[in-house]
Amino acid sequence: MGTARRIRTRVWDRYSASDPGLLRLMAGLRTVGSIGLTLLILSLLDISVTHMVAGAMAAMVSTFAIREKRVRDQAVTLALGLPTAFASVSLGALLNPHIVIGDIAFIVLIFGAAYVRRFGDRGSALGMIGFQIYFLSLFVHATGSGLPSLYLSLAIAFACSAVMRFALVPETPERTLDRLRQAFRARTAQLVATQIELLDAEPERLESVIADLRKDIARLHEAALMIQGALDGGTDDETTAALLQRRVADAEIAVERLGLLLLTARSGERADTLTLHLPNAPLPAPARRVPDEDDALRKLRTELRALHLLVTRLGAGDPGTAVARVRNRLLAYRDEENLPSASLAVQDAFRGIGEAARSVLGLRLALDGPGDESDDTPETIRSREEFEAEDLALAGEGETEQDRTGLKRRTTRAAIQVSAGSGLAILGGEFLSTQRWYWAVLTCWVVFLNTSSTGEILVKGYRRLIGTVCGVVAGVLLAGAVGHHTVTAFVLVLVLIFAMFFTAPVSYALMSFFVTAMLGLLYSLLHTYSVHVLVLRIEETALGAACGIIAAVLIFPVHTDLRTDEQLVTVLERLRDVATSAVAQLSGGPAVDLLDMARELDTALDDLRRSTHPLTHPVTPLRGRRRTARYLVALLETCAYHARSLAATAELVPYSTSIAADPRLAAVGVRLEHNLDVLIAHVEDVTDERPRDSRGGKDADDIKDAARGRAARHGTVDDALRTEPSIASMLEGGGSGVPRSGSVTFRVLRHLQRLDEGVAGLARPLGVSVTAGRAGRKSGRPAA
Known part of the structure; x- marks a missing residue:
């Protein structure tokens, strides 16, 4: 019995991970149910097959066209959709015999259906209904004499759509968010399972396992973005939404970082974050092992399986005593004295397991409350207190599309x-x-x-x-x-x-x-x-x-390269905002809402990734450009990961007892801001050389002036990226020693250094010069 239950749970987790929030399943069931119910009622009324087909198509349109999140908004749109459908089918039936007038009316209708999308989800839904129902009238060859029967079919179709949407297969933002959280848990478990494979993989299979790891990381990030999009309607208040958003971000960062640490642990050199985002990236060479490290690796493998169990049981209401003991054991690796005797890289992997277990605990606290605390160890109690302090802190805490005209x-x-x-x-x-x-x-x-x-x-x-x-x-x-x-x-x-x-x-x-x-x-x-x-x-x-x-x-073309350049500017701006604000807070500056900044960065990066699909499509003839686009997006994903990690740590500074602000980091923020401003200005220079009337976005001169204005305030008007000694060595110059590996300070420095290197690495694909001084010359290579 228990075995069958575990198999069912495993199969359901796989499906839940493949269809986050069950959105595809619910959409299919709701649409098919609406059509089936419509056909059943129409057949009982002895309606003709032609009008049954019309009713089925109307039921399909009235179901899939409505995309609003709140039930009340869906009901209003559905109610407005029926008279829209009546007007559209009437127009089609009356104008079908008149070819020229009918064609002109159809074009006007198409323009209106596309134009009303400016009014959001409701405008898009009503425009879709108007267009599709007119198309339906052409498909069934509607006539004036057949309108009463068509009206009846449409009314029944909309009524059946309402029954399926609000009664039989209801969909609320709260239910959607709950299923998305389960999908995030399932995808996290899949990523941990792949990381176990990574540790055991033979050298000839390493490339294949890394490819699976990249895919699982992308799928986990997709689930996190979907949760962020569902927070507004799926939670009761902003505090709850911010809390859940932070817990999801912590878990995503901790599990992705664990994969990098495991890759480093099995290799002879520190793995580059870019390896987890760029296909065919060079892999670190395997390391030679000593007997003591083999014992540590066996223990590491055991603890990874324990972490996988912990993530898998996250969806259960009662974790059980055994799971609580596993959690306590893994959390103990956050303490230096509990680490096994091994190399620093292997010890870092154990620390990563401890941080991942902490993020799982945070998710459980956010979803299910405190739970039973009787079996807590001192390390678990400390983790709970850290989360309580974060919860209290969260509780106390340019041009848009609508601004454009014509x-x-x-x-x-x-x-x-x-x-x-x-x-x-x-x-x-x-x-x-x-x-x-x-x-x-x-x-x-x-x-x-x-x-x-x-x-x-x-x-x-x-x-x-x-x-x-x-x-x-x-x-x-x-x-x-x-x-x-x-x-x-x-x-x-x-x-x-x-x-x-x-x-x-x-x-x-x-x-x-x-x-x-x-x-x-x-x-x-x-x-x-x-x-x-x-x-x-x-x-x-x-x-x-x-x-x-x-x-x-x-007609008013928006070229792909121009569109991607505009999206690239947005990503660079969001990256600059997150990075500089996080560094400012880490160096003692005022607290800001880094969660929303990181969310905007992720959304902008997702838009850029979609915009580059034509450039990275397998049939594109420009192979070199395809490689450049892939490399650029992978590098930006790497920078975004380190920026999110810095933001997550920076938010702990105002109330944490283990993380202190360091004013010396302010200089790093100035350099990051300068370098990103240079990149933004360069991409805008390239974009401004193209025809202005095809852009339809912000004015290039305004953006360039703003970017150069920021640079001028810091005394860095030059147009080359600046590189200086590593972050760690710069801090050593202040009189402090090198921070120990695994400490929060060391992790912050590592993320800062990787982010600084990533931003400098953007210079090559974008064609910007790099200099160690203040002067430089920009090359003439175009932006990707």
Whole structure:
């Protein structure tokens, strides 16, 4: 019985880690449930198959279009969506016979649906509903005489969507956050399991294990970002949100740092943080072991398994006495006298296990409260007191998109682009088919959704075409197998819709495959199926993608390199803010909200990572540029990790008894700020050389002047990065000895040095000169 339960728990943890928050599962179940319930009611009312298809599509649209977090907001949007759907289907039915007027009205509708996205999630949902329902009227060939039956189908579809959303498969921010926390725990356990493999891996398998380690670190960071995004609606107050955010950040930093320490422990040299973020990065050479260290490594392996158990049992309400003893044993490694006799690198790994166990304790305290304290050891009591002090401290504690107007607003430019592309798609689609030209318009519409540059549109159009071609083959096979069996066809449609929503966040090509395969069945239900129709679907898809790309290239284009440069500036600005504020606090400056700063840095870095997808795509012909983009993003991820670590430590300074501020660190903050300002000004110089009207962002002169103004205040107007002796040696000059390995001071210095080296390392891919003095000359190499 116990074995079966453990197996079920292990399987569920694997799935929970693969689908954080069960968001894909819930979306698929809610959509399929809405469609199934709609079809059941419509069949009982003896509605025609055509209008049943319309009801099913309306149920799907009314379910997936609404993305707001709060239940009340979802209800208001759903209520507004029904009259929007009525107006859209009425317009489509009345204008279908009038080709020219209908096409013009469709383009106006497309512009409005894209433009209202500026009003947030509600505007996006209503625009999506308006567009998709008009498309539905074209798909089922709606007429004025059939409007009453269509109104009934739409009303039932929206009602069924409400029943599924608010009653049968309810989704609240609190439940979503709770499932995201479980996914974070599961992904943390997976990362620790991979770290155990890292310690045991043979040299020939090391590269493969490191690749798995990189993937697990990225997945853990993704879960942490999703938790940060769900905190506002999923917690009762700001204090609780800040507390949970800090605990998650502590756990992420501690477990990622443990992997680096383990890699160093099994190697003959200190591992570079970049190794955990850059594929094919050079690995440290293996170390020669002595017998005593072999004993320590065996013990290290045992304690890693104990840490894995501790993380796995984090989701249990009662950790149990045995788990409490394991926790106490691991926390003891935070004390120097409990470390085994081994090299400094191996001892550091034991310290890392102790810090990881502390972060697990912090998560448990944040999620479940104090719990049973009867078995606490002095080290556990000390850790609890540190968390209580942090909790008390938390309890006491430029231009935006909305500011832009006209064509500087991204939604306005996108609305004009998609309208122009749709006009081209209508013209071209009419030449291919006077009956199904709207497929080209749909493709043109969707390739503009959630894209911000020409390269992203190109990649999305390519993936949609690939998915469509494969889906046509599947559609032919399914339609031939099902024939005219209506019930079987509808069941398969529901299965394909579930697969479509389940795979949408993972692969756009897979989603397009399932959509096209589903269409083959829908055409069978409407008795309009033929191989020619599905081949026409490929042609219309290719045409729509081409029209979208043409519009993106010719009308107010946002080039991929320009977009990535803008995102790079944002990341560098956020990195500067976090790093300099953390160093200022570590050197005795005033306390600031470093948690929010670190969150903004992570969000900006995630945006940059998505923006570089066209540059790093396997089919890109610019191999050198792809390598540069990957290296740059990996280096920024490394810098962000060290900045987050410094921020987490700096927040402890005002109330900690073990961490004291050191005024000598202020000089490091000045150099970091200067170097980052130089990088920002350089990227803006490169960006400013491109056409100004395609940017739509902040004015380059304003940003450059601000960056150079900050540099001027520190007397560093030169345009070269400055490198000076290491942080540790600079502190030694103040008369203090080298801090012992494993101490908080040593860790702060290590993070500062790595961050300083990482920022200096950005000079090479960005083409900025580096000098040891105050003068320098900037090279002419372009930004990545």
